[in-house]
Amino acid sequence: MKKFLAxxxxxxxxxxxxxAELKFPSLDYRTGPFAAGGIPFADxxxxxxxxxxxxxxxIGGELISNPTCETAYNTEKGVExxxxxxxxxxxxxxxSTGITYQIIPKASVDQIPIHSMGYGxxxxxxxxxxxxxxxxPTNYWNGAxxxxxxxxxxNGGDLNGKKVVLLHFNGAYxxxxxxxxxxxxxxxxFEFSTLPIDFPGQEQKSQWLxxxxxxxxxxxxxxxxxxxxxxxxxxxxxxxxxxNFIGIWWSGSENDVLPAGEGANxxxxxxxxxxxxxxxxxxxxxxxVVDAGKAAGAGDxxxxxxxxxxxxxxxLAAEAALTAQKxxxxxxxxxxxxxDGMEALEITEExxxxxxxxxxxxxxxxxxxxxxxxxxxxxxxxxxxxxxxSLVTDFVDPDEEVVNALIEADSAAFAAENNIxxxxx
Amino acid sequence: xxxxxxxxxKTSYQSDxxxxxxxxxxxxxxxxxxxxxxxxxxxxxxxxxxxxxxPFLIYAIAxxxxxxxxxxxxxxxxxxxxxxxxxxxxxxxxMTAFPDVSILIHVLLSGVVTAIVxxxxxxxxxxxxxxxxxxxxxxxxxxxxxxxxxxxxFYNNSxxxxxxxxxxxxxxxxxxxxxxxxxxxxxxxxxxxIVLALIARNLTRGAFGRRWMAIRDMDIAAEIIGVNPxxxxxxxxxxxxxxxxxxxxxxFAVYLGAAEAGDAFGITKSFLVLFMxxxxxxxxxxxxxxxxxxxxxxxxxxxxxxxxWMGWPxxxxxxxxxIIVGALIMAFLILEPHGxxxxxxxxxxxxxLWPFPH
Numbered sequence: 001m002k003k004f005l006a007x008x009x010x011x012x013x014x015x016x017x018x019x020a021e022l023k024f025p026s027l028d029y030r031t032g033p034f035a036a037g038g039i040p041f042a043d044x045x046x047x048x049x050x051x052x053x054x055x056x057x058x059i060g061g062e063l064i065s066n067p068t069c070e071t072a073y074n075t076e077k078g079v080e081x082x083x084x085x086x087x088x089x090x091x092x093x094x095x096s097t098g099i100t101y102q103i104i105p106k107a108s109v110d111q112i113p114i115h116s117m118g119y120g121x122x123x124x125x126x127x128x129x130x131x132x133x134x135x136x137p138t139n140y141w142n143g144a145x146x147x148x149x150x151x152x153x154x155n156g157g158d159l160n161g162k163k164v165v166l167l168h169f170n171g172a173y174x175x176x177x178x179x180x181x182x183x184x185x186x187x188x189x190f191e192f193s194t195l196p197i198d199f200p201g202q203e204q205k206s207q208w209l210x211x212x213x214x215x216x217x218x219x220x221x222x223x224x225x226x227x228x229x230x231x232x233x234x235x236x237x238x239x240x241x242x243x244n245f246i247g248i249w250w251s252g253s254e255n256d257v258l259p260a261g262e263g264a265n266x267x268x269x270x271x272x273x274x275x276x277x278x279x280x281x282x283x284x285x286x287x288x289v290v291d292a293g294k295a296a297g298a299g300d301x302x303x304x305x306x307x308x309x310x311x312x313x314x315x316l317a318a319e320a321a322l323t324a325q326k327x328x329x330x331x332x333x334x335x336x337x338x339x340d341g342m343e344a345l346e347i348t349e350e351x352x353x354x355x356x357x358x359x360x361x362x363x364x365x366x367x368x369x370x371x372x373x374x375x376x377x378x379x380x381x382x383x384x385x386x387x388x389x390s391l392v393t394d395f396v397d398p399d400e401e402v403v404n405a406l407i408e409a410d411s412a413a414f415a416a417e418n419n420i421x422x423x424x425x
Numbered sequence: 426x427x428x429x430x431x432x433x434x435k436t437s438y439q440s441d442x443x444x445x446x447x448x449x450x451x452x453x454x455x456x457x458x459x460x461x462x463x464x465x466x467x468x469x470x471x472x473x474x475x476x477x478x479x480p481f482l483i484y485a486i487a488x489x490x491x492x493x494x495x496x497x498x499x500x501x502x503x504x505x506x507x508x509x510x511x512x513x514x515x516x517x518x519x520m521t522a523f524p525d526v527s528i529l530i531h532v533l534l535s536g537v538v539t540a541i542v543x544x545x546x547x548x549x550x551x552x553x554x555x556x557x558x559x560x561x562x563x564x565x566x567x568x569x570x571x572x573x574x575x576x577x578x579f580y581n582n583s584x585x586x587x588x589x590x591x592x593x594x595x596x597x598x599x600x601x602x603x604x605x606x607x608x609x610x611x612x613x614x615x616x617x618x619i620v621l622a623l624i625a626r627n628l629t630r631g632a633f634g635r636r637w638m639a640i641r642d643m644d645i646a647a648e649i650i651g652v653n654p655x656x657x658x659x660x661x662x663x664x665x666x667x668x669x670x671x672x673x674x675x676x677f678a679v680y681l682g683a684a685e686a687g688d689a690f691g692i693t694k695s696f697l698v699l700f701m702x703x704x705x706x707x708x709x710x711x712x713x714x715x716x717x718x719x720x721x722x723x724x725x726x727x728x729x730x731x732x733x734w735m736g737w738p739x740x741x742x743x744x745x746x747x748i749i750v751g752a753l754i755m756a757f758l759i760l761e762p763h764g765x766x767x768x769x770x771x772x773x774x775x776x777x778l779w780p781f782p783h
Contacts, residue, residue, distance in 0.1 A: 028739070030738075030739060030740035030743070031740050031743040031744060031747075035740075068739050069732075069739065070728075070732075070739035070740060070742065070743045072743060074688075075681065075684070075688055075689060076480065076681070076689075079475055079476075079680075079681065080472075080475065080476040080725065083471050083472040083475045083476055084472055084476065086471075097585065098587075098685060098688050101585065101587045101589070101683045101685075102681060102682065102683045104683075105589065105602060105603035105682055105683070106603045106682075108603065109603040109604055121585070122584065123584070170574055170687055171586070171685055171687050171688055172585035172586060172587045172685050172688075173585075175584065175585050175586045176584055176585050178584070179584050196574070198687060199687055199688065199691065406584075410583075410584055413583070414589075417521070417589065417591055418589075418591060418592070418602075
């Protein structure tokens, strides 16, 4: 029986599509407790690639294929999906910090770059150690420092004696910002404590009871999926002042705040790109993809925060592929060439406008040393009456002094553990 | 006709008491071993290894361990995930603290550490039984995962709480880390499975196994005939945890390469291994393998059939998977409560009589 299944599997794999196209695989999740975050992102990513196929005939004349595999945010399924899709893949974007950690060591062996956009291993921003991993345009530690900067602005530059709580997913993703926030707490003199929420986070009564008792001045929030909706609802229930409740960019989509209704009004979240659907590219997506019946999902997510992020991720991937094609003078690129393209990626405001996304995200450029970009982010706020997010600050630069020192230290530890010599010398 | 004892004469006690008394079984066993050891490593690819064979082998070890405790000794445990985490984190600490010592020794030592932890959490089993013991082991599950999340020493103070397996070699071949070949990883898991299954089979047939089964069937009667419940229960916990610890160590170091306590070793893992044992057959070595194969291979097959062959959307296939696996579990519990192992036994009985059933 097992042998039969193995042969059946082998034939299934061999019979896969012929790899004459540029392959951008998606490790997405449309099921499980984090589907609320996974679906819009996956839709955006796939729809943008479909748009390129439909409107421009692919990238540099090569059509794009976008095979998908459901991970349900589960690392074991992530491994299976990675193995199933890795052949001829150009870049992996797993949208899960756990899966990213899993495939970081494999990336250099399989010669496939990883782009963990605003998640994953923060110290991967150090290109000297992490040759195959990119996390531009920003990362968690930048996010944490920008959140603290926002608090500083609100308090006239002084956070002495203020209490800040980090409410976080008790896993790799949620724990990432802790060292940064500890360093920032030492620098600015605020009291810092953490409150972990276990997967999947549908039950947060005890955490919010503690918040009600301790009355922190600010709550920073690193949640995802169903965890976000519950947290916003609980915050509304205990009448926590919403403007002092600040989520990371993964905790700031429409899905997270809509269930709490009016109570969610004023909730803040960081964003590393702009919000809303007021960009020419969405008209094209509507015309070439959704109206043509080629949307990856139900087509109802266009213009939501996470859909935009999926579009942004696909756009950055496509730009990197284009750069790679220019560098190597061939339209048929491999994963290794794609990596070179990502390392030479330059996003300017003019290019963003050309692509139909003017002022959507910051301009940045990637180099051999810097795989993380400049790292600015803005604070957005939810308006429950108009049911929309809007940016309330400009894009702010992170506290590079604190963040860079931590990135150096963490990547040096990784390099020592795995005997990696620094590149770019 | 073909499958029968007749003509297979036993001339010594040893041959009479062997694991496979029927010749065809023996041949089948050796053919399986031959294929597994000498054929599969040459045809294996990354996908087969990572999606099917390695998880199957590692879960088989965990299921063997749980089967010893639950199937043979009757002590229900929901702490499997936690004990696997102990094995994984012990292996990680050992690997990083003593990089020059062989990974094989680390994996065995992780099993020993887990056995000690298992005995500690097995102590309440002397006072409480059944569902209450299940709840006590559930506490172990949550406590252990919490511990590995809470104390940074266990993950060498890394920012995210993830542990990463550095590259380690056996006979010059990398078996952990990204450079390891699928065949080397498969063979290392297979070696552990073969040895551990052999030990488990012989332990359960010997005095230890009889004591465990006596405790399982009726502990008071067992005590009256002279079985020491303290020793029997604690040895069951120790051996079971040893197996589960080794499974956890391999799961982290060889299969996943990076893991975090909550995600890789959560309560779902405990239930998964328990389902394997129940579906495979309580108190059966073959059942541990059958259960592991069933729950590892079935989702992959459903995915390949649904998503790759039929072209259905991923989310639909994922939901169908849950429905089908769930329905099959229920069907099994109703139609064949003794699991796949019992189906196999019935088949063998029928085969013996074929073609002349009474």
